[in-house]
Amino acid sequence: MNNLKKSWLTIAGICLGFMLSAQAAPADDSALRDLTAEWWQWAFSIPTSENPMLDATGEKCVVGQRGSTWFLAGTYGGGAITRTCSVPAGTRIFFPVANYSFFDSPGVCQGPESFSVAEMRAAIADFIDGVTGISVELDGAPVRRVRRVRSRVFEIALPEVNVLDAPCAADGGMPAGIYSPTVDDGYYVLLDSLAVGEHTLRFHAEQADAGFVIDTTYHLTVVPVARR
Secondary structure (H helix, E strand, C coil): HHHHHHHHEEEECCCCCCCCCCCCCCCCCCHHHHHHHHHHHHHCCCCHHHHHCCCCCCCCCCCCCCCCCCECCCEEEEEEEEEEEEEHHHHHHHEEEEEEEEECCCCCCCCCCCHHHHHHHHHHHHHHCEEEEEEECCCCCCCCCEEEEEEECEEEEECCCCCCCCHHHHEEEEEEEEEEEEEEEEEEEECCCCCCEEEEEEEEEEHHHHCEEEEEEEEEEECCCCCC
């Protein structure tokens, strides 16, 4: 199976989709599976020039945000990065420490095959099984309970200029469109709303077989919001 060509890795630390201890927001498995799908829909829908996964400073962290949950991105393709970002008070924060998605795209980019959901899940599980060195810290304190999350089946919408154009450059880029089915596997963190003020969030993970080391630091400013 041409699984490594057809699946797309976005590492937000290395996405270990899990719930945390004291700082964790309560959520059931179904809600987490939905959030992982929504995270990818958010990340893939943003054009390359504005995409938070490619942002070197944090200035793009507001792009595409809405509702009561704020998404943070890791670093597309891995590496170390430090970002500065403002977050509205009263919003939860959801991010991958390390994640891997796979969407079916027969005849597009790197191969004519079409894969079943079971085949796609098996391919990305192999990668996530090899993730090690996972750590998450908030204001210097460890966030301990991390739980692996496998998404529901979902679809993604890619804009004309998207983050997959570069990996598919030899084939002329990745065409804009709706791609389905899509699945995800990884390690995620859902934090309850943070106190107004300054916070430091850091997450780290490794995948030795793929040669990936992720080390992401966010300097977060939680900004008060008028409710009436």
